[in-house]
Amino acid sequence: MSARGDQPRTPVLRQEYRPPAWWVDHVELEFDLDATETRVTSRMSVRRNPEVDAEPLTLSGAGLETKRVEIDGEPAKFDERGADETLVVEGVPERAEVTTEVVVHPERNTALEGLYKSGAMLLTQCEAEGFRKITWFPDRPDVMATYRVRLAGDRERFPVLLSNGNCMETGELDDGRHFAVWNDPFPKPSYLFAIVAGELSELADTFTTRSGREVALKFYSEPENIGQLDHAMESLKKSMAWDEERFGLEYDLDVFHVVATHDFNMGAMENKSLNIFNARYVLADRETATDADYEAIESVIAHEYFHNWTGNRVTCRDWFQLTLKEGLTVFRDQEFTADMRSPGVKRIQDVSDLMARQFPEDAGPMAHPVRPERYVEINNFYTATVYEKGAQVVRMYETLLGRDGFRRGMDLYFERHDGQAVTCDDFRRAMADANDADLEQFERWYRQVGTPTVEASTRYDESAGELVLELAQRLPEHPDNRNIGALMIPVKVGFLDTDNRPLPVTLSGESEAGPETRLLVLTDEKAEYRFRDLPADALPSLLRDYSAPVKLDYDWSSRDLARLAGFDSDPFSRWRAMRRLSERVLGDLIEGRDEHDAELLIEAWAAVLDGSGEDPALAAELLSLPSVGELAQDRDPVDIEAIHAARVELLGLLGRRLENALRERFDTLAPTGEWSSEGPDAARRRLRNVALGLLASGGCDDAAEWASKHYDGADNMTDRLAAFRTLVHHELEGAQDALADFEQRFADDQLVMDKWFAVQATRSDERAVDDVRRLMDHAAFRLNNPNKVRSLIGAFAMMNPVAFHRADGAGYKLVGEVLDKLDDINPQVGARLATSFNRWRAYDDKRSAMMKEQLQKLAAKKGLSPDIEEIVTAALKDRSGG
Ligand code: TRP
Ligand code: ZN
Numbered sequence: 001m002s003a004r005g006d007q008p009r010t011p012v013l014r015q016e017y018r019p020p021a022w023w024v025d026h027v028e029l030e031f032d033l034d035a036t037e038t039r040v041t042s043r044m045s046v047r048r049n050p051e052v053d054a055e056p057l058t059l060s061g062a063g064l065e066t067k068r069v070e071i072d073g074e075p076a077k078f079d080e081r082g083a084d085e086t087l088v089v090e091g092v093p094e095r096a097e098v099t100t101e102v103v104v105h106p107e108r109n110t111a112l113e114g115l116y117k118s119g120a121m122l123l124t125q126c127e128a129e130g131f132r133k134i135t136w137f138p139d140r141p142d143v144m145a146t147y148r149v150r151l152a153g154d155r156e157r158f159p160v161l162l163s164n165g166n167c168m169e170t171g172e173l174d175d176g177r178h179f180a181v182w183n184d185p186f187p188k189p190s191y192l193f194a195i196v197a198g199e200l201s202e203l204a205d206t207f208t209t210r211s212g213r214e215v216a217l218k219f220y221s222e223p224e225n226i227g228q229l230d231h232a233m234e235s236l237k238k239s240m241a242w243d244e245e246r247f248g249l250e251y252d253l254d255v256f257h258v259v260a261t262h263d264f265n266m267g268a269m270e271n272k273s274l275n276i277f278n279a280r281y282v283l284a285d286r287e288t289a290t291d292a293d294y295e296a297i298e299s300v301i302a303h304e305y306f307h308n309w310t311g312n313r314v315t316c317r318d319w320f321q322l323t324l325k326e327g328l329t330v331f332r333d334q335e336f337t338a339d340m341r342s343p344g345v346k347r348i349q350d351v352s353d354l355m356a357r358q359f360p361e362d363a364g365p366m367a368h369p370v371r372p373e374r375y376v377e378i379n380n381f382y383t384a385t386v387y388e389k390g391a392q393v394v395r396m397y398e399t400l401l402g403r404d405g406f407r408r409g410m411d412l413y414f415e416r417h418d419g420q421a422v423t424c425d426d427f428r429r430a431m432a433d434a435n436d437a438d439l440e441q442f443e444r445w446y447r448q449v450g451t452p453t454v455e456a457s458t459r460y461d462e463s464a465g466e467l468v469l470e471l472a473q474r475l476p477e478h479p480d481n482r483n484i485g486a487l488m489i490p491v492k493v494g495f496l497d498t499d500n501r502p503l504p505v506t507l508s509g510e511s512e513a514g515p516e517t518r519l520l521v522l523t524d525e526k527a528e529y530r531f532r533d534l535p536a537d538a539l540p541s542l543l544r545d546y547s548a549p550v551k552l553d554y555d556w557s558s559r560d561l562a563r564l565a566g567f568d569s570d571p572f573s574r575w576r577a578m579r580r581l582s583e584r585v586l587g588d589l590i591e592g593r594d595e596h597d598a599e600l601l602i603e604a605w606a607a608v609l610d611g612s613g614e615d616p617a618l619a620a621e622l623l624s625l626p627s628v629g630e631l632a633q634d635r636d637p638v639d640i641e642a643i644h645a646a647r648v649e650l651l652g653l654l655g656r657r658l659e660n661a662l663r664e665r666f667d668t669l670a671p672t673g674e675w676s677s678e679g680p681d682a683a684r685r686r687l688r689n690v691a692l693g694l695l696a697s698g699g700c701d702d703a704a705e706w707a708s709k710h711y712d713g714a715d716n717m718t719d720r721l722a723a724f725r726t727l728v729h730h731e732l733e734g735a736q737d738a739l740a741d742f743e744q745r746f747a748d749d750q751l752v753m754d755k756w757f758a759v760q761a762t763r764s765d766e767r768a769v770d771d772v773r774r775l776m777d778h779a780a781f782r783l784n785n786p787n788k789v790r791s792l793i794g795a796f797a798m799m800n801p802v803a804f805h806r807a808d809g810a811g812y813k814l815v816g817e818v819l820d821k822l823d824d825i826n827p828q829v830g831a832r833l834a835t836s837f838n839r840w841r842a843y844d845d846k847r848s849a850m851m852k853e854q855l856q857k858l859a860a861k862k863g864l865s866p867d868i869e870e871i872v873t874a875a876l877k878d879r880s881g882g
Contacts, residue, residue, distance in 0.1 A: 655698020
């Protein structure tokens with residue numbers, strides 16, 4: 001656990017970056033492994049950095065029992081400062097070998113950062129600042145060293161001993177112990193270091209790179225899960241081939257390891273040649289994983305693999321640059337998934353995810369630029385903003401420079417910076433220089449806070465015979481936005497004629513007809529674009545493909561939204577139009593207005609259902625309503641009950657009015673050919689399950705019977721889970737049986753039990769609070785397992801507003817109690833859960849006061865972790881009202 005003082009911690013500032021006073025060129029580590037007490041000896045070859053003023057060697061360490069410190073083999077004078085977790089070594093010559101020996105306690109480590117125990121295995125998590133929990137070191141990403149690691153431990157308990165790089169030597173020791181020596185020839189920052197030791201089964205394969213290097217691919221899991229590794233292995237091979245094809249990037253070592261663990265704070269970690277994964281992003285088979293799980297695994301495997309170049313070979317100079325590797329690598333994994341699957345559906349999913357998770361962050365007390373200016377606890381900045389909005393920022397380079405231009409920029413980036421720790425500015429310069437482009441203004445995307453708005457309006461200039469489009473941009477109110485100025489915003493536009501056919505977009509003064517989608521680049525506060533040869537009633541389709549991470553303000557009529565939803569050539573634009581139309585109807589229902597456009601929406605949905613044979617996956621995306629949480633985003637005060645009631649009402653109406661079409665879809669979409677987790681087979685399943693859900697929403701007579709049959713007859717987890725959710729969420733007859741059956745069927749499968757917990761935690765009913773409380777005592781639940789906390793408590797707090805905001809405060813109280821405990825167990829996971837109180841000011845006085853009380857209780861806790869403290873303090877200070 002990091003230092004917990006009682007005075008508020010001072011934030012680290014981006015502007016205060018200083019190069020390190022000492023370099024470490026090479027480090028030799030020795031681990032004497034044991035679950036209760038592991039001894040770590042480190043020999044660092046240090047060298048003073050002549051470019052900065054001399055200062056004593058200062059190392060970081062947290063929770064270490066220091067046994068010895070030596071300089072060139074002689075005992076050293078050192079000063080261990082517990083409060084700031086540093087060790088200052090006096091009298092180190094310009095170059096020296098500094099040795100430290102420490103003891104750590106993996107079994108006691110519930111924070112899952114540093115060296116810890118999961119099941120029977122010992123493993124490490126070092127990003128961002130976990131290496132200092134293993135040994136004394138300048139634990140910052142701009143200090144890059146080569147590592148040689150010797151692992152020794154009991155042969156029975158730890159038959160497999162892994163670290164980064166190549167295995168150089170193995171052998172026997174006394175007392176049933178053995179050892180392995182690993183050498184990583186690539187200099188790396190300490191956050192990419194990893195070891196794994198335990199009794200693991202192995203799935204092996206090979207990949208031959210295009211230059212002919214044969215790479216051994218090895219996946220490890222607990223022996224009982226060895227049969228669930230094949231999909232991840234295939235995903236890795238696809239990723240390796242894709243990165244060669246699209247970016248010319250080859251793997252650089254002879255081995256690549258992936259290890260699955262059940263105890264992990266995040267999704268996965270890109271440690272050099274030893275990726276460690278949350279088991280949920282590795283293990284899959286037809287009975288236990290949904291199609292969505294299969295896709296998520298493929299994408300996370302790709303993400304971590306892609307980090308080998310964007311993150312590892314070229315890394316971050318400091319943690320403010322996190323989006324340099326994360327935004328870029330998310331962009332890369334999104335492109336990979338688009339190429340492997342459906343680009344249109346993938347784009348919709350990514351933008352929809354951005355709007356659901358990142359927009360609230362941008363509007364909340366922790367709002368920060370993709371490149372933050374300050375932090376107290378860096379773990380709190382692994383956010384949707386840094387990752388997902390960061391990926392949109394990277395995508396804009398490609399939109400502006402074209403695919404080839406982007407590739408030229410990437411090539412120059414690697415040519416200049418391979419082996420270095422660099423900044424977002426270095427990336428931007430490579431993009432600019434490779435294309436002779438001026439991207440100075442683009443830098444503002446890295447400094448602005450919150451979601452910008454683009455206001456659009458159109459008019460027809462009769463005298464000139466031109467259609468005029470006006471765009472104006474605006475940043476949200478925020479102290480950090482004061483000196484930003486106008487952003488460089490790519491806006492893709494198109495127009496439809498009255499028959500909904502695309503029109504060429506030609507600017508006034510051009511002699512030849514333009515393309516059907518045109519890229520405009522807004523660089524001023526306001527701009528006017530004039531188009532010739534467009535009819536006065538041409539229907540604008542704006543911000544196609546979501547060409548910039550902004551909110552678009554344009555006053556479409558409901559009828560025009562329905563036209564765009566039905567006929568625009570851009571799938572994202574269709575989805576957004578449908579979203580807007582349903583938001584408008586829901587808005588009217590929430591405010592209790594009698595007049596609304598539900599009929600138009602029903603018509604639009606009917607048309608989608610009717611044409612869904614072509615692309616059932618896209619149809620499934622179009623046939624969805626915004627969640628209660630999303631509808632709450634733009635409201636102040638928020639009335640959760642009214643929002644929920646409106647949503648139930650509209651879903652009911654849609655289900656009833658479309659009943660025949662839905663039944664017909666449910667029948668015709670029954671599986672035909674061979675099962676596959678992707679492609680047409682998965683797309684059919686997707687739409688079929690949407691149809692089932694809507695039939696249940698509509699209260700259709702045999703929904704219960706159909707759902708039960710669907711559940712019992714399912715030969716895959718996608719169908720079984722969809723049927724299960726429908727039964728439980730709609731409290732259909734058969735729900736209790738399904739709950740018992742599911743529990744008993746999957747009692748031994750941790751990952752499937754997570755789904756069982758999550759379905760119950762997200763039932764939109766006030767009684768879900770009591771269910772969650774009861775389930776916390778279930779034998780399969782553990783507060784010290786992040787997946788369990790996320791699937792039961794996280795899902796409840798973040799995805800079940802109806803129950804979380806129960807009028808009597810029982811939901812807040814439950815989450816408050818869990819946070820109090822998590823703060824002692826795992827602050828990193830706790831801090832994420834604490835953000836569920838961020839919008840406390842936006843609710844009615846009673847709820848607002850109860851949420852505030854939970855925040856204040858936490859703030860007053862003695863020894864509160866910096867992680868939770870940072871979140872809670874920001875929430876209490878927030879004046880925005882949400
Ligand atoms: N770098 C990891 C990724 O993007 C993220 C990560 C995994 C992480 N584990 C972590 C970040 C622990 C902070 C702490 O894939
Ligand atoms: Zn990443």
